[in-house]
Amino acid sequence: MRREDWNARYAAVENLWAAKPNRFLVREVEGLPPGRALDLACGEGQNAIWLASQGWRVLGVDYSDVAVEKARGRAQRDGVEVDFVCADLVTFEPEQTAYDLVLVLYLHIPAHERRGVLGKAAASVAPNGTFLLIGHDTTNLTEGVGGPQDPDILATPEEIASELPGLEIDKATTFLRDVHGEERDAIDNLVRARRPAPSQS
Numbered sequence: 001m002r003r004e005d006w007n008a009r010y011a012a013v014e015n016l017w018a019a020k021p022n023r024f025l026v027r028e029v030e031g032l033p034p035g036r037a038l039d040l041a042c043g044e045g046q047n048a049i050w051l052a053s054q055g056w057r058v059l060g061v062d063y064s065d066v067a068v069e070k071a072r073g074r075a076q077r078d079g080v081e082v083d084f085v086c087a088d089l090v091t092f093e094p095e096q097t098a099y100d101l102v103l104v105l106y107l108h109i110p111a112h113e114r115r116g117v118l119g120k121a122a123a124s125v126a127p128n129g130t131f132l133l134i135g136h137d138t139t140n141l142t143e144g145v146g147g148p149q150d151p152d153i154l155a156t157p158e159e160i161a162s163e164l165p166g167l168e169i170d171k172a173t174t175f176l177r178d179v180h181g182e183e184r185d186a187i188d189n190l191v192r193a194r195r196p197a198p199s200q201s
Contacts (some may be wrong), residue, residue, distance in 0.1 A: 021050035022105060024175070028132055028192060029054075035100030035129075040089055040121055041107045045071025045082065052080040056101065060084045061092055089117045094124035097195070104133040110152045115163050122164040125195040131167055133160055137174045137189040144187035145179055157189040167193035 025047055034055035039048040042060030044067050052058045052075070060082055062068050068086040075082045085092075090113050094102075102125050107114065118133075125131050136147040138154040148154065157172035171192040176185035 021047045022134065024134055024177075024188075024190060025103065025105065025132065026050070028190070029101065029130075032101065032130060036098060036126070037101040037103065038094055038099040038121075038124055039103045039105075040092075040094075040117070041104060042071060042084065043067050045074050045084060047103060047105060048082045048084070049075050049078055049080055051101070052082045053078070058082045059099075061087050061089065061094075063088055092120075094120055096123045097126050097129075099124050100126050100129045102129070102131045104131075104135075106135055107133075108148055108153050111155065111159075114155070118160070118163040119165060122167050122193075122195075125167060125193075127195050127197045129195050131164060131191075131193040131195075133189075133191045135160070135189055137187045139174065140187040143184075145182045145184045146186050155189065157191050160189065160191045161193070164191070164193050167195055169193045 035057070037051050037056040037058045039051070039058060039060040042048050042062045045060055048058045048060035048071065060071060065086045068084045071084050090109070102121050104118065104121055107117065109117065122131060136154050138151065138156050140147050141149065141151060141154065157174060161169045161172040169191065171190060174187055174189050177188050179186050
């Protein structure tokens with residue numbers, strides 16, 4: 001989708017997505033010692049703001065300037081500090097090996113662009129740092145419900161795992177997510193990885 005299309009979607013409602021942080025993110029991140037976090041495709045900022053409330057120093061990046069302004073307003077109302085930046089992830093260059101946690105949640109871009117974004121995201125993970133991606137699985141098209149209907153935007157956990165150079169994969173799996181009012185669940189994927197610490201000579 002073009003930036004104008006995302007801006008229109010974000011401007012049409014108070015909250016395009018849930019105001020609370022993603023519950024699967026919370027489950028995966030709880031217990032990690034707070035440090036620097038990078039939230040790519042941060043949307044309205046609910047995950048970045050939750051991380052900041054847990055003591056993380058967070059940079060949130062999104063394509064939509066409307067979403068970023070809403071995120072800034074939400075952070076101010078919640079009394080937390082988050083650095084939000086409006087940028088196209090395809091051209092955005094995060095600081096390398098700088099972040100203790102890098103998030104990519106529900107990024108909707110074609111596969112050839114995703115590979116570049118994930119390569120840069122992987123490079124930004126600090127030694128001993130964690131990478132976490134949650135997205136719509138390819139099987140959601142035929143066996144799940146909702147989500148994008150363009151197969152080029154979807155991926156399997158194995159495909160995501162192969163696009164993270166330099167990281168060790170801790171988890172690459174699918175899970176079911178209940179969708180209000182639907183008889184079937186959505187099928188999402190989750191990939192968690194880490195950058196190993198440099199070996200001591």
